Amino acid sequence: MQTLYLLVPIAPLIGAIVAGLFGRYIGTVWSHRVTISLVFVSFIASLIIFRDVLNGNVFNGTVYTWLVTGDTSFEIGFLIDQLSATMMVVVSLVSLMVHIYTIGYMQGDPGYQRFFSYISLFTFSMMMLVMSNNFLQLFFGWEAVGLVSYLLIGFWYTRPTAVYANLKAFLVNRVGDFGFLLGMALILMHFGTLDYAGVFAQAPEIAEKTVELVPGSSWLIITVICILLFIGAMGKSAQFPLHVWLPDSMEGPTPISALIHAATMVTAGIFMVARMSPLFELSDVALSTILVVGGITTLFMALVAIVQNDIKRVVAYSTLSQLGYMTVALGASAYSAAIFHLMTHAFFKAVLFLGAGSVIIAMHHEQNMEKMGGLKQYMPITYWTMFIAALANAGVLGFSGFFSKDAIIEAVAFADIPLAGFAYFCALAAVFVSALYTFRLLFMTFHGKPRMDEHTKSHLHESPWVVTLPLIILAIPAVGAGWLIGPIVFGDYFSNAIYVLPEHSAIEKLGAEFTGVGGMMIHALSTAPFWLSLAGILTAWYLYTVRTDIPGKIKTVCGPIYTVLDKKYYIDELYSWLFAGGTRAISTGLWKFGDMKIIDGLIVNGSAKLVAWTASLVRRFQTGYIYHYAFTMIVGVFAILTLWLY
């Protein structure tokens, strides 16, 4: 079994190396054959491990010692339990599908082998992240997925927007990583180890200890640690106010948007917080922070999605909003619901993205939905799989998104930590908005009259099987995964992998009411989310198929609101003025004034000049003329005599 554990990350790594270093020699076909079969190996291994874990075989062990310093030993190792095994299956499955899809999407691209190398490298990094049994390796995977994301957003490096977006993504992520690293440092300081097991075991002892970071105000250590770690999660999982990189990341090729910026990498933050549940549970302040951040992200990012016309950006903002749901669930101590939503979301959002990609191929890389319409008849497979995914995203009864989202909303309703009310309101309102933007996308793209030019229209056709097959395969769990809610969320599926304090009983209370998926659906008929999502779909249907003139009118009537949403609340503008501009101003000031004027100009060259100036003064006494010296002597004698006389 331990060989299998190693195989899961190593197989894609080998694929990445082969395609990356030797891709030029083995050609495109062998590059994708090698990488896909190695990811397939990884997937099968993950499945076997998953079954093994279901039988109760949890593993926690070291692979090798990274380094030893002082009396601390940092190790690379694996923790294979229900949580990581679930993630491994989700990651390898989506990754495998995206690998296959890429054959169709990237066909003819000069960077074909490089692309396969990157996505395999990503799979390796993500596996290292989820399989880790310690913070250090988690951080390694964390930054490595960030690196691959950087490389892939800038994959088409000749586009100025792409290379701007990838730098932005990396730097914003680094802000999060900065928090995470400090959190890790505090953990090492107070717990003396970075191994999960050791840290979690000591957590209750640390729970009451406080620290004074600023004189006069004392904080619980655990609160400081959790908030710092959560800052890391905010970067990676694109939570407000560190969300700005995700919409721009759409500059990358679409398979990447599906794999990295929707299904897997961006959920790493959610996974991390769930993994750290024994720490987060001890700090109500941290949980409240998480609730608020999640709530804001859920609602306000969903609102932006309504006004976007770029098909990928709609899905990107939708991803932000759904990540917000997961975050809200974490804040409500409903970790299992968060992971469950992570899982269902991975499937349906991957379908949405890959479907959008399929549309983009058909449209010859046109992404503006205003130039689409009526695609349904040309690409039925893409349409129906996306339709299913849209139903799931909107949380329609019976689809996977319904179960996971409903569980989250109900859990927040039961949560009784401060500010849960705010998060509940956001989560509820976002249900309507999600349904609206999802179906707006669907109707604008696939229904109504075709709005593209004749040339494009004459070439419209369904994408090849390498593109549609992944859509179909992923659509299956997008429907069905939700039916597993009983055991996963309310049962003891996660057993010891997730820890919840008895006081934080939201999930427990929900579980007590849970009588099965049928009961859940019947109960939902009498609750707000069901009607809200229905209302959202109907609104979208009315506005974008029946009375298509109304959206334009709304736009003019609500001018300022529309502009604010269209400008994404001006956050990008603010950041680029305040942070980018501010940094440049400080930089220039320190360089031109501090280094050049003060240190070099005044002190270094100044002392050189001082020496020269003194020398030029002193030199005047050394003229070499005897009468000058004689004159000086006479003056001296007079001066001494005068002094002596008085």
Place this chain on the structure above:
Amino acid sequence: MLFGFPLLSLIIWLPILAGIAVLATGSDRNAQLARWIALAGSILGFLVAIPLYTGFDPATSAMQFVENRSWFERFNVYYHIGVDGISMPLILLNCITTPLIVIAGWQVIQERVSQYMGTFLIMSGIINGVFASLDAMLFYVFWEASLIPMFLIIGIWGGPNRVYAAIKFFLYTLLGSLLMLVAFIYLYQLAGGSFSIEDYHQLPIPFNAQVLIFIAFLLAFAVKVPMWPVHTWLPDAHVEAPTGGSVVLAAILLKLGGYGFLRFSLPIVPDASHYLAEMMIVLSLIAVVYIYFVALMQPDMKKLVAYSSVTHMGFVTLGFFLFNAYGIEGAMVQMISHGFISGAMFLCIGVLYDRLHSRQIADYGGVVNKMPVFAAFFMLFAMANAGLPGTSGFVGEFLVIMGAVKVNFWYAFLAATTLIFGAAYTLWMYKRVIFGAVASPAVEGMQDISRREFIVLAILAAAVLWLGVYPFPLTDVMHVTVDNLLDHVGNSKL
């Protein structure tokens, strides 16, 4: 002992003799011969250093491979050399770097080839001497001697403003080290006529004298490191130096300063070190924060990387004065890692410079279209420079931050901001130089790296990755020495 020769002497004198042999080939008519002798000499210099690692006993903090002969009997000056876990890795780093410099200068240097190659080999031997010296006078001689080759390299093979840069470099560092000599003479008196560094370690010294000695050492070492605010010689020296000079300067010469703190300041005047630790930490943090800001806006690639060296070395001095194992071992790892990374960065810039004869970022753009293999290497080194986990750049910074938080949360906070800004200045430069569409006809004509350049960069890439993925062998050799040093520094010497 290797074939009957004392190993450490061999490591010091072999490159120097090889250098003299290279010089003897004379004018540029024999340039090819000079190159081959230099390559053979430098590789031999590396090979003889291998037993130093394999034969090293990591379980003891005592000096190893010790040789002790009388030199000037009248003043008790000894030819006393030996290595411990602190100096051994630095000697290895130096021995690895020299062949790379010879290879990198193979084609670029077309004038005075024998002098160029010879100077580097001689410098390599001298620097090994600095790291191995256990006698203060011997140390001082090697220390000052190392200035001369570098002075010549900048002054002869440098850029248009080379004379200003060379003199600035020379005066800055010479002024710094003169006070160190005064301190040595004082210690010589105090120790009853001994120049043995190990004697100094045990010598009780009154507090006021300790503070003065600390300051004398500080001036010498701070200039070398360089610490803020005595760093301004470095960007000028780098900009004017030829690529090989920049590599040695960044990879090795700066480490002399760091090494000095560990060998002299901390163990000889521990009380003063503790007393002034806060000042040192603040200076280091200023170096980190202030300099990354300055680096960000540099229009000149070489200056940018030079400033980046200063911030990375800020981590080194920060680590030393935290007085815990994380800090000191982190600083040591940082020194070694910085040797590889900054060396590689300067080589990369050299590769670009050789093709376009410009160091201005604005003159480039879209290089990846023409030089994909080079762009991949440069990406790796840029990421390592930004401290990405999995590369050696991460290990040192990580450990120092872990150490800093133990002393004060805000130290760690400030140090960790480098995660953001280090990435900002490095990757922003990378973006402007490498990414984008081909910016000019000149870039259009650029050729990807040659086999020779590939070999050099590949060796460095392997080192950077290996230290990032598996730093254990490196920390393992220094572990006991550092623990012992920490013990020693913990005891007052008043």
